Amino acid sequence: MTRPKSKKIENGKPVRDAEATQAVILTAAEEEFAQHGFTAARTEAIAAKTGVAKSMIYYYFKDKEGLYWAVLKRSHADLVQTLQKLELEHLSPDIALENFLRALLDCVSRNPKLPTIMFHEAVQNQGKYYKHSDSVSIDAALIAILEKGVSEGVFRQLDPFQSAINIMGTCLFYFIGAGNIQQFPQGKRLLSKAMLEQHTQEAIALILAGVRQS
Amino acid sequence: MTRPKSKKIENGKPVRDAEATQAVILTAAEEEFAQHGFTAARTEAIAAKTGVAKSMIYYYFKDKEGLYWAVLKRSHADLVQTLQKLELEHLSPDIALENFLRALLDCVSRNPKLPTIMFHEAVQNQGKYYKHSDSVSIDAALIAILEKGVSEGVFRQLDPFQSAINIMGTCLFYFIGAGNIQQFPQGKRLLSKAMLEQHTQEAIALILAGVRQS
DNA sequence: TTGTCAACTGACTATTCAGTCGGTAAGGAG
DNA sequence: CTCCTTACCGACTGAATAGTCAGTTGACAA
Numbered sequence: 001m002t003r004p005k006s007k008k009i010e011n012g013k014p015v016r017d018a019e020a021t022q023a024v025i026l027t028a029a030e031e032e033f034a035q036h037g038f039t040a041a042r043t044e045a046i047a048a049k050t051g052v053a054k055s056m057i058y059y060y061f062k063d064k065e066g067l068y069w070a071v072l073k074r075s076h077a078d079l080v081q082t083l084q085k086l087e088l089e090h091l092s093p094d095i096a097l098e099n100f101l102r103a104l105l106d107c108v109s110r111n112p113k114l115p116t117i118m119f120h121e122a123v124q125n126q127g128k129y130y131k132h133s134d135s136v137s138i139d140a141a142l143i144a145i146l147e148k149g150v151s152e153g154v155f156r157q158l159d160p161f162q163s164a165i166n167i168m169g170t171c172l173f174y175f176i177g178a179g180n181i182q183q184f185p186q187g188k189r190l191l192s193k194a195m196l197e198q199h200t201q202e203a204i205a206l207i208l209a210g211v212r213q214s
Numbered sequence: 215m216t217r218p219k220s221k222k223i224e225n226g227k228p229v230r231d232a233e234a235t236q237a238v239i240l241t242a243a244e245e246e247f248a249q250h251g252f253t254a255a256r257t258e259a260i261a262a263k264t265g266v267a268k269s270m271i272y273y274y275f276k277d278k279e280g281l282y283w284a285v286l287k288r289s290h291a292d293l294v295q296t297l298q299k300l301e302l303e304h305l306s307p308d309i310a311l312e313n314f315l316r317a318l319l320d321c322v323s324r325n326p327k328l329p330t331i332m333f334h335e336a337v338q339n340q341g342k343y344y345k346h347s348d349s350v351s352i353d354a355a356l357i358a359i360l361e362k363g364v365s366e367g368v369f370r371q372l373d374p375f376q377s378a379i380n381i382m383g384t385c386l387f388y389f390i391g392a393g394n395i396q397q398f399p400q401g402k403r404l405l406s407k408a409m410l411e412q413h414t415q416e417a418i419a420l421i422l423a424g425v426r427q428s
Numbered sequence: 429t430t431g432t433c434a435a436c437t438g439a440c441t442a443t444t445c446a447g448t449c450g451g452t453a454a455g456g457a458g
Numbered sequence: 459c460t461c462c463t464t465a466c467c468g469a470c471t472g473a474a475t476a477g478t479c480a481g482t483t484g485a486c487a488a
Contacts, residue, residue: 119337
């Protein structure tokens with residue numbers, strides 16, 4: 001858990017620590033890529049956030065694209081792993097859906113930059129980097145739950161494919177707008193713990209009520 | 215309705231038409247900004263799409279930012295106008311909500327690039343350009359409907375602010391992912407007329423079921 | 429026909445940015 | 459202490475990109 005936020009200073013003196021430096025760069029890059037996407041992200045801005053020289057990016061990650069890959073990989077790992085180990089097959093569809101949503105929302109609440117990174121990737125690069133198994137399987141899992149729910153009559157007649165997209169939107173859109181909609185509620189920050197928990201509840205409630213057979 | 219798609223050619227000969235040229239540039243810019251956002255958009259790429267010289271951008275729009283403004287303004291005008299002239303106050307909340315959603319979805323179905331443009335603007339520039347009245351009022355209208363519905367007992371106990379964001383997400387996420395999720399259904403393009411109509415239905419059904427008092 | 433103005437062009441410039449390279453020094457091994 | 463490896467630095471370079479400008483061409487009026 002030795003993960004310094006910006007520079008790598010330990011008890012007053014700067015230390016030469018390859019791992020720590022890489023982690024610092026990755027974190028700074030995550031922020032920059034989340035806000036600007038690959039093309040508009042500036043390697044100099046990333047370096048400035050870290051406190052190490054810009055050339056360290058190229059030393060550890062070869063080039064801008066290598067750094068981008070590394071960020072995508074690290075960001076995604078948590079999400080994919082969490083959702084894959086859920087074991088939802090034996091559960092009734094409504095419970096499975098709730099578990100799935102709670103895991104998803106927990107994950108992105110922990111790393112709120114992830115949705116923004118994914119959307120930049122999707123829009124700018126048409127998701128080239130994700131065509132290697134990842135996010136596809138996430139959607140597939142959700143679609144499977146919905147299909148089962150419809151066929152068992154637990155859910156109303158809905159199109160699983162369309163609904164999966166819309167459900168993901170309900171969960172994730174919040175995080176995209178978060179940077180934008182700071183002025184809205186009375187001083188409440190959208191990414192505060194309380195608001196994130198409320199969003200989790202509200203999103204789950206909306207979705208479960210929305211799909212259930214009435 | 216004289217809006218040529220790329221060059222400005224009329225019965226075989228290129229014409230000098232200021233208005234048409236501006237329109238051509240705006241359309242090309244809309245595409246470029248939608249895919250890449252302000253910073254990553256290339257003025258040369260925009261010019262290449264139009265067939266006119268790059269310098270025309272500066273001739274008519276002063277600079278890249280001026281062009282960006284013009285695109286945001288034109289894209290938004292339709293949406294804001296449509297939603298403002300809805301007159302929903304006298305309707306019951308559930309009908310008002312359905313009308314609101316149908317108008318919103320019609321609008322973005324007509325201009326599917328709009329959500330992506332808004333997304334880029336929100337994330338990259340924290341919505342600086344929208345802090346001039348526009349999208350704020352859209353959310354406000356939706357929140358008002360939800361508040362009324364809750365207080366009248368037509369809708370279940372939900373947080374109007376949170377739910378407004380989530381509802382917008384349900385409607386708009388589809389368009390953001392559209393570029394990405396082309397491989398998914400069996401050859402169906404997400405932006406085909408049939409799929410857009412289905413999305414409108416599915417989104418409205420999900421939301422109405424989701425908010426209604428059960 | 430001629431003059432004028434506005435639409436339009438393409439080559440040019442200044443700047444910004446990704447990526448490089450020669451060199452420095454920390455710190456462990458012998 | 460002396461090497462030697464490697465983390466690290468900052469000035470540099472070449473390519474790309476926003477923005478400019480001097481000049482050309484087409485339309486229309488007089």
